[in-house]
Amino acid sequence: MEDRILKLNEYSALNQPAASGLTLARVSATSHQQYTVITTAGSFAAVVAGRFANLALGPEDFPTVGDWVQVRLPQTPTDVAVIERLNPRQTVFLRKAAGRAAQAQLVAANIDWLLVCMALDANYNVARLERYLAIAAASGAQAAVVLTKKDRASDLTAQLTAVQAVAAAAPVFVCDATKRDGIAALQQWLTPQATYALIGSSGVGKSTLINLLLGTQTIATQAVRAQDAHGRHTTTARQFLRLPNGSMVIDTPGMRELGLIQADVAQTFDDIQTLAQQCRFRDCTHTKEPGCAVQAAIAAGALPAARLASYQQLQQEQAQNQALRGKARENAKIKRMFGSKKQMHAMIKAAKHRRR
Numbered sequence: 302m303e304d305r306i307l308k309l310n311e312y313s314a315l316n317q318p319a320a321s322g323l324t325l326a327r328v329s330a331t332s333h334q335q336y337t338v339i340t341t342a343g344s345f346a347a348v349v350a351g352r353f354a355n356l357a358l359g360p361e362d363f364p365t366v367g368d369w370v371q372v373r374l375p376q377t378p379t380d381v382a383v384i385e386r387l388n389p390r391q392t393v394f395l396r397k398a399a400g401r402a403a404q405a406q407l408v409a410a411n412i413d414w415l416l417v418c419m420a421l422d423a424n425y426n427v428a429r430l431e432r433y434l435a436i437a438a439a440s441g442a443q444a445a446v447v448l449t450k451k452d453r454a455s456d457l458t459a460q461l462t463a464v465q466a467v468a469a470a471a472p473v474f475v476c477d478a479t480k481r482d483g484i485a486a487l488q489q490w491l492t493p494q495a496t497y498a499l500i501g502s503s504g505v506g507k508s509t510l511i512n513l514l515l516g517t518q519t520i521a522t523q524a525v526r527a528q529d530a531h532g533r534h535t536t537t538a539r540q541f542l543r544l545p546n547g548s549m550v551i552d553t554p555g556m557r558e559l560g561l562i563q564a565d566v567a568q569t570f571d572d573i574q575t576l577a578q579q580c581r582f583r584d585c586t587h588t589k590e591p592g593c594a595v596q597a598a599i600a601a602g603a604l605p606a607a608r609l610a611s612y613q614q615l616q617q618e619q620a621q622n623q624a625l626r627g628k629a630r631e632n633a634k635i636k637r638m639f640g641s642k643k644q645m646h647a648m649i650k651a652a653k654h655r656r657r
């Protein structure tokens with residue numbers, strides 16, 4: 302691990318300086334409120350300061366991988382550092398936590414580029430790619446598409462055409478890890494000092510790709526069950542690695558369900574948005590209104606009907622989750638301030654009494 306510790310001073314110039322007595326650090330790993338931070342003095346286990354924890358309202362207010370933080374270094378290097386401050390994030394990548402409630406879960410922060418990975422085998426699914434791109438657009442990071450397992454492609458030309466159509470301006474890379482095909486092109490494209498996060502379903506080959514980029518076998522990979530092309534979730538923790546050229550790479554655990562909490566559906570589907578401006582009605586739902594430019598484009602073969610369906614599905618899902626998330630955050634705040642909703646109502650009642 303030591304050799305890949307980032308040279309923090311190369312990056313710290315980009316960030317606000319630490320307050321006196323504190324040291325600028327970057328969070329390189331997290332698990333259950335325990336952190337690993339990297340400073341110019343090396344890497345330390347860290348915890349968040351008690352006062353900090355009291356101020357935090359929800360999971361999004363705690364540090365995550367990629368965050369710039371200000372720490373109080375321990376007297377002895379074997380002791381833990383204390384994270385006193387969280388610097389403002391440039392980008393944040395959220396996912397919907399597993400389960401029905403729209404709880405947000407932080408995946409990573411301060412990512413410059415999200416590398417959306419999709420395999421060309423049974424994992425290949427254009428609608429899922431659209432979903433990932435919408436999430437990437439909302440994170441503030443730029444997106445690139447990495448198509449893996451080229452050797453397993455069912456129809457490479459058709460698959461590439463379909464991907465190019467939804468990727469819009471995002472660069473698309475195609476790799477075959479078995480022959481190291483396409484790795485060099487990706488490597489050359491990576492900018493030193495920029496931070497990249499690989500996202501994509503479990504088993505698409507994210508860890509394999511990182512190992513090839515690192516030039517070593519550092520991350521364990523595991524064979525995919527043949528039948529369904531699902532991975533086995535080999536990556537359990539997030540890791541922050543420094544590539545030989547100085548780029549930072551975060552490997553995220555395979556996510557089978559990537560819930561839409563924060564997505565920029567409009568940007569990802571700007572072709573539909575542009576068409577919609579020509580619709581006769583401003584609030585056109587593009588279903589069966591007269592003068593609908595979107596339906597007209599579908600009829601003319603200029604827009605695939607499946608793309609409109611993805612758009613509508615993602616839009617609906619996003620609206621639902623945003624409403625739920627607002628409620629979840631509010632409830633968390635009430636719980637922190639009053640203990641429970643019941644206690645809050647009792648306190649409001651008591652306050653009203655006093656005013657009388």
Ligand SMILES: Nc1nc2c(ncn2[C@@H]2O[C@H](COP(=O)(O)OP(=O)(O)OP(=O)(O)O)[C@@H](O)[C@H]2O)c(=O)[nH]1
Nearest residue numbers: 450478504505506507508509522524534535536555
């Ligand atoms: N045929 C083929 N197999 C590949 C390729 N890339 C990766 N694999 C295999 O796919 C399996 C899963 O690869 P991983 O790198 O562990 O996948 P991952 O995306 O990191 O999975 P998680 O850690 O679960 O998120 C391994 O058996 C790899 O050897 C490729 O280009 N072609």
Ligand SMILES: [Zn+2]
Nearest residue numbers: 580585587593
């Ligand atoms: Zn319309």
